[in-house]
Amino acid sequence: MIDINPLLILFAAIFTNNMLLANFLGMCSFIVISNEIDTSLGLGQAVTFVLTITAVINYFIYHYVLVPLDLEYIRFIIFIVVIAAFVQLVEMIVSRYFENLYYSLGVFLPLITVNCAILGTSLFMVIRKYGLIQSICFSFGSGVGWTLAIVIMAGIKQQLKNAPIPEGLKGASITFITTGIMALAFFGFSGIVSIQ
Amino acid sequence: MNNTLTIFKERIVDNNPILSKTLGICSALAVTNSMENALVMSLGLIFVTSFAEMTVSMLRYHTDKHIRMMVQVLIIAWLVIIVDIVLKLYLPDISKALGPYVGLIITNCIIMGRCESYAQNNRPVSSFIDGIASGVAYSVILLIIAFFRELLGSGSLFGFSILGSKWNNWTAMTMPAGAFFMIGLLIWASNEYKKKKKKGGKLYD
Numbered sequence: 001m002i003d004i005n006p007l008l009i010l011f012a013a014i015f016t017n018n019m020l021l022a023n024f025l026g027m028c029s030f031i032v033i034s035n036e037i038d039t040s041l042g043l044g045q046a047v048t049f050v051l052t053i054t055a056v057i058n059y060f061i062y063h064y065v066l067v068p069l070d071l072e073y074i075r076f077i078i079f080i081v082v083i084a085a086f087v088q089l090v091e092m093i094v095s096r097y098f099e100n101l102y103y104s105l106g107v108f109l110p111l112i113t114v115n116c117a118i119l120g121t122s123l124f125m126v127i128r129k130y131g132l133i134q135s136i137c138f139s140f141g142s143g144v145g146w147t148l149a150i151v152i153m154a155g156i157k158q159q160l161k162n163a164p165i166p167e168g169l170k171g172a173s174i175t176f177i178t179t180g181i182m183a184l185a186f187f188g189f190s191g192i193v194s195i196q
Numbered sequence: 197m198n199n200t201l202t203i204f205k206e207r208i209v210d211n212n213p214i215l216s217k218t219l220g221i222c223s224a225l226a227v228t229n230s231m232e233n234a235l236v237m238s239l240g241l242i243f244v245t246s247f248a249e250m251t252v253s254m255l256r257y258h259t260d261k262h263i264r265m266m267v268q269v270l271i272i273a274w275l276v277i278i279v280d281i282v283l284k285l286y287l288p289d290i291s292k293a294l295g296p297y298v299g300l301i302i303t304n305c306i307i308m309g310r311c312e313s314y315a316q317n318n319r320p321v322s323s324f325i326d327g328i329a330s331g332v333a334y335s336v337i338l339l340i341i342a343f344f345r346e347l348l349g350s351g352s353l354f355g356f357s358i359l360g361s362k363w364n365n366w367t368a369m370t371m372p373a374g375a376f377f378m379i380g381l382l383i384w385a386s387n388e389y390k391k392k393k394k395k396g397g398k399l400y401d
Contacts, residue, residue: 022372027221028305073281076299077273084269116222116303123296166384168391173383180376187371 006137009130013141015189019117020149021182023124026117030150031175040154044147046109048140050090051118054083055139058122059132079122087113117146152182200325207329213306214337214379215386220306223297225375227338231354234335234342236290240279240298242331245307248272249315249327256316268311269302276301306334341378345369 019025026047034040058079066072091109095102112118121142125135156178165174213219227237251271259267280298283291291298301307310330315323346352349369351359368374 024225024372024375025222025300027225028219031221073277076276076280076302077270079299080269080273080302084266116300119303120222120296120300123299127295168387169380169384171383171387173380173387176376176380176383180373180380183371183373183376184368187373 004134006133009134010137010141011192013138014145014148015186016192018145018149018186019120019142020146021179021186023120025120026115026146029115030146030153030179031172034150034153034175035157037151037154037158040150041147044143044150046112047115047117047146048143050083050087050112051121051143051146052136052139054079054086054118055121055125055135056132057082057086059125059135062126075123075126079119083118083122084113117142149182153179156182203326204329204332207326207333208336212333212337212386213309213330214334215383219309220304220334221379223300223304225341225372225379226297227294228342228345228375228378229349229370230293230346231339231342233290233293234338236283236287237294237297238331238335238338240276240283241301241304241307241334242328243279244272244275244301245310245331245334246324246327247275248307249310249323249330250320252311252315253318253320253323264316265308265312268308272307272311273302306330337382340382341375344378345374349374 013019017023020027020030029043033043061078061082062072062075066075066078087109094109121139125138128138130138153175157175160174160178169177207213214221223237223241227233248268248271252268255267255271276299279301280291283294283298310327314326318326343353347358348366350365351357351363366374369378
């Protein structure tokens with residue numbers, strides 16, 4: 001276990017080591033879904049929820065099952081199965097008991113399984129040797145950071161609709177260039193704390 | 197043979213997964229800060245895509261429709277584990293530099309997409325070739341981005357200094373922002389190219 005204050009990790013995960021802007025994770029849905037602020041916020045909440053819980057489950061499985069059995073190398077399979085199974089379970093529970101939530105969140109749930117930010121968080125957590133509290137802060141911070149980035153992007157995209165952009169630059173490419181500028185802006189935070 | 201060439205051209209130029217559908221971006225950007233990392237990542241991806249497609253194609257009559265996604269993910273994950281172990285053994289430094297991104301090949305949408313749309317309906321050999329072509333298409337973009345990022349960002353290629361000591365490194369290129377700018381410009385270029393080709397085609401007709 002490494003010794004870093006969990007709150008520092010939380011802050012770093014949101015701002016300086018943002019999952020999306022610094023680690024490029026979760027790009028696919030970021031590019032496609034970020035058209036409206038409401039939908040982005042919904043997706044962000046769903047990602048944050050799934051990300052935090054799966055990271056904790058994966059933490060316990062990794063440290064209490066895989067490490068004692070010397071099976072660390074099959075962690076990829078275990079992690080992806082845990083994520084897929086958890087998403088399926090959440091979808092079933094939500095559709096059964098929380099109908100309103102299902103209609104606002106339900107459409108995003110299947111998308112989340114293939115969101116690289118979820119698997120990436122679990123892998124980072126293992127590689128950086130975080131403890132339990134640190135892992136919870138890191139995964140929650142990653143989710144919040146991702147949500148922040150996608151909501152900001154949705155806001156910018158709504159403004160971009162009225163901007164005179166060259167034909168060929170429209171769509172994905174202007175999104176990437178805007179993201180680049182956002183990444184530069186977030187890079188300004190990196191002087192405050194930096195974790196690797 | 198001709199057929200194979202057509203597949204390659206179609207995948208790389210006309211229907212590149214990264215440029216036309218923005219698939220598989222996540223891992224593509226993170227490893228492009230140096231040519232070496234990008235090359236290793238590309239080889240890993242070509243290996244996984246081709247063998248995953250071949251395996252999926254071989255099993256296509258034996259897997260139930262409802263569980264085929266899960267089967268595909270497991271096949272891909274199993275191949276990624278092989279890549280991870282080989283990298284750790286023979287290229288420990290690069291394996292460290294790539295970090296979690298090797299594992300993230302699993303969630304690369306290109307592989308799942310090709311398994312689902314091509315390997316599910318085609319014979320193993322042609323699926324294998326399709327896998328290589330898709331992998332190469334991805335690699336070409338990865339290497340182009342890495343080329344510019346390493347050259348402009350650190351003045352070197354594959355770690356060898358190219359531009360000399362007088363070159364002022366563009367630090368922005370080595371930062372994540374540089375990758376976003378590069379891919380944005382590449383997609384722009386490809387859009388313009390396609391537009392031109394379309395227009396040219398019409399004139400010719």
